[in-house]
Amino acid sequence: MIDDAFNTLGNIFISHKAIATIASHSALESYGVVGLAPKDLAEGLVQVLVKDPSLGVDVEFDGKNIDIDLYIIVEYGTRIKSVAASVADSVRFMVEKAVGLPVKSVNVHIRGLRISNPD
Numbered sequence: 001m002i003d004d005a006f007n008t009l010g011n012i013f014i015s016h017k018a019i020a021t022i023a024s025h026s027a028l029e030s031y032g033v034v035g036l037a038p039k040d041l042a043e044g045l046v047q048v049l050v051k052d053p054s055l056g057v058d059v060e061f062d063g064k065n066i067d068i069d070l071y072i073i074v075e076y077g078t079r080i081k082s083v084a085a086s087v088a089d090s091v092r093f094m095v096e097k098a099v100g101l102p103v104k105s106v107n108v109h110i111r112g113l114r115i116s117n118p119d
Contacts, residue, residue, distance in 0.1 A: 021054050073111055075114060
């Protein structure tokens with residue numbers, strides 16, 4: 001759990017899963033991204049059984065900063081470097097806006113390319 005704020009009424013806690021969900025929605029809205037990929041075989045098997053909105057996102061919190069790893073699938077024919085930079089900027093902005101904590105790094109891992117349907 002990420003401890004976000006202290007006040008006289010109590011504490012506010014934000015889970016890693018909530019941040020992962022924000023990051024995944026932001027990544028999927030970016031140009032050139034066709035999907036998120038599991039980070040390993042175990043996560044791929046879990047995804048078959050349970051639909052998890054944080055698939056392909058790993059969040060780490062060290063007490064001050066947030067580190068996010070994204071595993072994405074890019075549309076064939078787009079500039080991979082541009083798509084990755086755009087995804088990193090978009091995710092950083094959306095998470096910082098929603099949570100109010102600084103994002104130290106957003107690492108984008110390209111797991112594959114997918115050819116769109118030409119129709």
